[in-house]
Amino acid sequence: MFKAMDFYIQAFQTLQRSPSSVWPESVLGKAPYKPILLLAVMDLIEEGTITTNCIRLTPTLTETFERYWQCVVPDRSYNIGMPFYHMHNEGFWHLIPKEEKSKVGIQNPSTAQIRKKTDGARLDQELYELLQENQSRDRLRTALVRSHFTSSVQAELHGVSNTTLRIYEYSRWLIEQSQKGERGKKMATRQVQIREAGFRRAIVDLYNHQCAFCNLRIQTPDEHTAVQAAHIIPWSEKQDDDLRNGLALCGVCHWTFDEGLLTLGDDYRILFSDHLHAPTHTIGALKDAEGRIINTPNPSELKPRPDTIQWHREHVFWDV
Numbered sequence: 001m002f003k004a005m006d007f008y009i010q011a012f013q014t015l016q017r018s019p020s021s022v023w024p025e026s027v028l029g030k031a032p033y034k035p036i037l038l039l040a041v042m043d044l045i046e047e048g049t050i051t052t053n054c055i056r057l058t059p060t061l062t063e064t065f066e067r068y069w070q071c072v073v074p075d076r077s078y079n080i081g082m083p084f085y086h087m088h089n090e091g092f093w094h095l096i097p098k099e100e101k102s103k104v105g106i107q108n109p110s111t112a113q114i115r116k117k118t119d120g121a122r123l124d125q126e127l128y129e130l131l132q133e134n135q136s137r138d139r140l141r142t143a144l145v146r147s148h149f150t151s152s153v154q155a156e157l158h159g160v161s162n163t164t165l166r167i168y169e170y171s172r173w174l175i176e177q178s179q180k181g182e183r184g185k186k187m188a189t190r191q192v193q194i195r196e197a198g199f200r201r202a203i204v205d206l207y208n209h210q211c212a213f214c215n216l217r218i219q220t221p222d223e224h225t226a227v228q229a230a231h232i233i234p235w236s237e238k239q240d241d242d243l244r245n246g247l248a249l250c251g252v253c254h255w256t257f258d259e260g261l262l263t264l265g266d267d268y269r270i271l272f273s274d275h276l277h278a279p280t281h282t283i284g285a286l287k288d289a290e291g292r293i294i295n296t297p298n299p300s301e302l303k304p305r306p307d308t309i310q311w312h313r314e315h316v317f318w319d320v
């Protein structure tokens with residue numbers, strides 16, 4: 001066991017990273033992809049999102065990767081497909097080919113290519129088991145952070161890891177509260193980022209990344225999703241993070257709803273303000289939405305609370 005630990009600590013410390021002048025001093029002038037991907041994977045193992053030795057390129061993995069990325073190289077764009085693919089050269093990361101016995105060869109690894117050709121990746125079983133234990137996971141995380149980043153960003157990277165876990169805990173907590181039939185309490189003491197991201201993650205998952213009004217569901221190759229989490233009664237009014245005060249809406253529907261040109265009836269049908277029918281408007285996909293019952297989440301008990309949609313009709317909707 002100890003031998004395995006030392007082996008993987010060394011493997012993490014000696015990850016191959018290409019040097020280039022585009023990378024700042026904080027990442028030692030080398031591409032930071034691989035250590036960031038491993039940090040993100042470790043966070044998802046710790047929070048219990050990755051529960052088997054099969055790592056998939058999910059929106060949550062990309063989101064977690066991006067939080068680390070923003071922390072160290074916010075000015076540069078990234079492609080998570082790069083480290084997901086090239087990590088296989090490190091020996092402990094194995095791509096799972098879609099077709100058995102075939103080898104995965106990808107010229108320009110994009111997320112789309114990874115998903116087309118693989119069923120994800122698995123770690124050496126010994127490494128996967130080490131990552132299940134808090135103590136060994138922390139040692140590996142520390143080894144990564146110390147070897148690949150300067151001390152100026154190390155504390156911040158540990159902070160990102162805490163944020164990831166707290167976002168997850170908050171999103172779980174919100175779901176539990178809803179199941180108990182309790183309202184989300186005021187969370188003024190929590191950091192804004194955790195509160196917003198936790199609410200967003202819970203709502204977007206609940207509605208399966210689909211707009212409740214117009215059915216739009218689009219994700220970019222790197223798993224960014226077109227829907228946003230809308231508060232029905234704005235947070236500024238009642239600080240109500242109950243998931244039943246939320247809706248997953250695309251950008252257009254979110255804006256139209258917040259502006260009060262759309263609202264919901266007690267029967268969950270979409271109501272149009274007369275202003276939406278103005279002859280100068282072109283409302284595109286929304287045209288067919290009037291009178292339709294919205295998509296409700298799974299489980300359906302988490303659909304919007306009647307008092308929230310009533311409040312929206314009374315306070316936001318352009319009734320005349």
Ligand SMILES: [Zn+2]
Pocket residue numbers: 211212213214215216249250251252253254
């Ligand atoms: Zn929409």
